[in-house]
Amino acid sequence: MRGGLSVMDRPGTTIAFTLNGREVSVGTPPGQRLTRALRDELHLxxxxxGCDAGDCGACTVLLEGEPVCACLVAVGQVEGRRVDTIEGLSESSPVTRRLQDAFLRHGAAQCGICTPGMLVAATKLLEANPQPTEAQAMDAIGGVLCRCTGYRKIVSAILDQGEAPVADSDPAAGKAVGKRLRRxxxxxxxxxTEIFGADETPAxxxxLRAIRSPHHRARFRFGDLDRYVAEHPGLVRVLTARDVPTTDPYGPIPPFADQTVFALGxxxxxxxxxxxxxGxxxxxxxxxxxxxxVTWEELPSVTSMAAALAEGAPLLHEKRTGNILTRGRVVKGDVEAAMASAPVTVEAAFExxxxxxAYIEPEAGFARRVGDRIEVQVCTQAPYMNLEDIAKILGIAQSQVRIxxxxxxxxxxxxxxMSVxxxxxxxxxxxxxxVRMVHTRPESIMSTTKRHPSQIRMKIGAARDGSLQAxxxxxxxxxxxxxxxxxxxANRVPVxxxxxxxVPHYRALTRAVHTNLVPAGAFRGFGVPQSTLAQEQLFDxxxxxxxxxRLEFRIKNALSGDQPTATGQVIGEGxxxxxxLEALRPRWREAREEAAAFNRASQGPLRHGVGVAGMWYGCGNTSxxxxxxxxxxxKPDGRLALHQGAVDIGQGSNTVVTQIFADALxxxxxxIDRISADTDITPDAGKTSASRQTFVSGKAAELAGRALRAQILRAANAGEDAVIQFGPGQVTVKDGAHERRIDLAMLPVDARGYVFSEEATFNPPTSPLDxxxxxxxxAVYGFGAHLAEIEVDLALGTVKLLALTAAHDVGRAINPTLVEGQIEGGAAQGLGLALMEEFLPGRGENLHDYLIPSAGDMPKITSILIEDASPVGPFGAKGIGEQALIPTAPAIFNAIFDATGVRIRRAPATPDRVRAAILAAGGKERG
Structure with missing residues (x-):
């Protein structure tokens, strides 16, 4: 209290506190969030x-030595007190520095948005308890959400206790592939110090803030916008569809792109x-x-596929006949005849x-006009797609856009x-x-794309010996x-x-259906997790x-390289x-025996179950x-430049592509100096999606490395087996007993300042589908199989994942630590899909009501890396990002049946659904 008023009551004042060991003051309203003061006023x-609601924990700092969410702390509350952020702890805390090193060695940081919060929370734990248990480590970071890692490598880093380094030191030339290099x-x-979308803004x-519809469907009419601007000092402009230079729609997949910047009426x-x-x-x-x-006239809306497909349903897009956007089709053989003759069939519907x-970083970025060009700095997975779309929206040449x-x-x-x-x-x-824009968490969840809801009916027939027929x-x-x-x-799922x-006889017909709900888009797996959830349950x-x-059934029917797929493709090697599947056999047998023994001995409501599921996934675009x-x-100084435009969203392409290039060269x-994605200085490496970057961009990097190596060898008149040594200002080429030194300063340079340069493009060999x-x-498929061990409480319907064993064929593990990180992170998202995640438009538009797995939900994950090399991929490598998610949910659903004897046909298997299924089955459970 000062002069009878608390600091929180003073309308405007300077607030002083100790920040990272030094005295600071800010002239911000006392009720302002501490995050705003730290980021906007003090530039930390x-x-x-991530949420501004205390749900994600990304803003964790230490207040008087205790971890708090800075978004929930008012600046007035820290007056005269001590605040420590990741920047200060990095300098002052030996515990934090050891943790940072452990995080790098264990691969505990992927995208990195949650990493500062994790490190701050873990610092507090280790300062108080240098040798915590696993449970204590999980509890310490329980308030910080991570969507990438699956938490296990974070926990391992916290429990490191000075163990031998997990990451390899810098390898010798030509020995990078296969090494556990630090990211x-x-x-x-x-x-x-990493710069994310909201971290940097021009002075x-x-x-900018968007005005968004509060209704599923509505006509709207604007009032006097000029008057609105005039009545609000500081407001510069209101933008509507009339301000867009072109009304051409933007979108990623012409000719289906149909959404305009602003709604048209x-x-x-x-x-x-x-x-x-x-403003x-x-x-x-x-x-x-x-x-x-703005005045809204709410209109009748179509919010279910059944309503959209019903006779007489209103058309959502006038230029289409009906509400079916597109259809997918793959047909092989005679399904009707094969199914009729199959002695054993199963059939069910799934939803x-x-x-x-639920990424922890909401969408954010800024744009600025530079002469007759526009520059956009933004968090994106597809810079060149963004470039093309921005040029179309503004009606300018693509050369006038920089992303x-x-x-x-x-x-x-x-x-x-595109969001912002x-x-x-x-x-x-x-x-x-x-102009800058940062989505709020509710805005992000309300307006951005989701995983497609699905309704799937599947029938499978087999011979008596277990061979799949149709x-x-x-x-x-x-x-x-x-x-x-x-x-x-719609096109990926049938494949x-x-x-x-x-499967000798196969038919898959799909439809993408329009409704008046938030658009569904790309989400790790592009529909394959949904179809796999159906198929793998029916296999059981x-x-x-x-x-x-159940496992032997899958092994018996597993595809071999000389058998045709459902599209008639014979993959061959890899x-x-x-x-x-065979790698799971030992644990499958042990886990089944352990679960059976537990269930025989259990006197209460707990039951254990074991489930298995397989998967495959094509890397890259479909045909x-x-x-x-x-x-x-x-360069003349002897250093190498790698223009690597593949956006790293946490999967590790910055590291993996560099490893591939280094060994090829x-x-x-x-x-090697890496030049990161920027449409002005890096060529188009395609979008980061569909598990394509290690495979496609990695192959391009391999080709570029080999071509640059060949050019240097030609200059030295050396053979292919010669060794190249890169030194300051020179290159030495040793070819057997002969050695030649090239003085780089004596060579001419090209427009980019290079004495030797190469550019290579790789486009996977595919063909159109008939x-x-x-x-x-x-051209390349990744394969995998997961074994889930669970515990079900029959009285409550709760399901807990106890352990997961994940075997994945990655062709060649370019960096095993990063591969394991993708497996663990994918498994966490698969767990969410299986047990807790379902977005209901208009509800749960925050990370409090919309649940994602936290550290305590993730058990130990055992990763088994299979390296059945692809003849097409770089050094035999395939993708892993999507693959890791796909088999987790069906393995868990199969384990639920194994434990309870009931099938759950709708995901997620929430406690109410599991309990209802048990009651519907008469309350009986498998012993």
């Missing part, structure tokens, strides 16, 4: 903002933008957007709902789509001033109000719904009917599904061009 952006971009993630930037889903306000930050933040002059991406990707705090597919880009680009182009699939996917990636899902098994039912062990280009050069990693879906949709 290591403290991240090359890891240090900024651990010390808080004097304007702020009618909003088709809750959260669709109809306008945007632009000085203080003025924009003071606005009550509920008072914006899944919307799933939110600068920031670090991406999780993407998983949704950051393929069109708004800030349009505003900056029109006003001539820099699979028949009908699947509908709710693509929401606009196309987004609906065509990709994959056979699973990695040989079929095996049980036949009296065959088909490792049988090896993945479409999918090129990546990589550029490299040797025969150079040590520490001689009318029956026959052809070569992918």
């Amino acid at each position: 952006t290591g403290t991240k903002v 090359l971009d890891g240090k900024p993630k651990t010390n808080g 004097h930037s304007l702020l 009618e909003a088709k889903f809750r959260g669709e933008a109809v306008a945007a306000v632009v 000085q930050p203080a003025a924009i933040e003071a606005l009550d957007l509920r008072q914006f002059p 899944t709902g919307f799933v939110e991406h 600068i990707p920031t670090a991406v705090g999780g993407g998983f597919g949704s950051k393929l789509d 880009q069109p708004f800030v680009a349009l505003a900056a182009w029109i006003t001539g001033q820099p 699979i028949d699939v009908r699947a509908d996917f709710n693509t929401g109000a606009y196309s987004s990636w609906g065509p990709t899902v 994959h719904a056979s699973g990695p098994y040989f 039912e079929l095996a049980d009917k036949l009296g065959i062990d 088909v490792g599904i049988r090896a993945c 479409m061009a999918n090129p990546s280009t990589i550029r490299s050069g040797l 025969g150079a040590p990693i520490d001689k 009318a029956d879906g026959q052809g070569v949709p992918y």
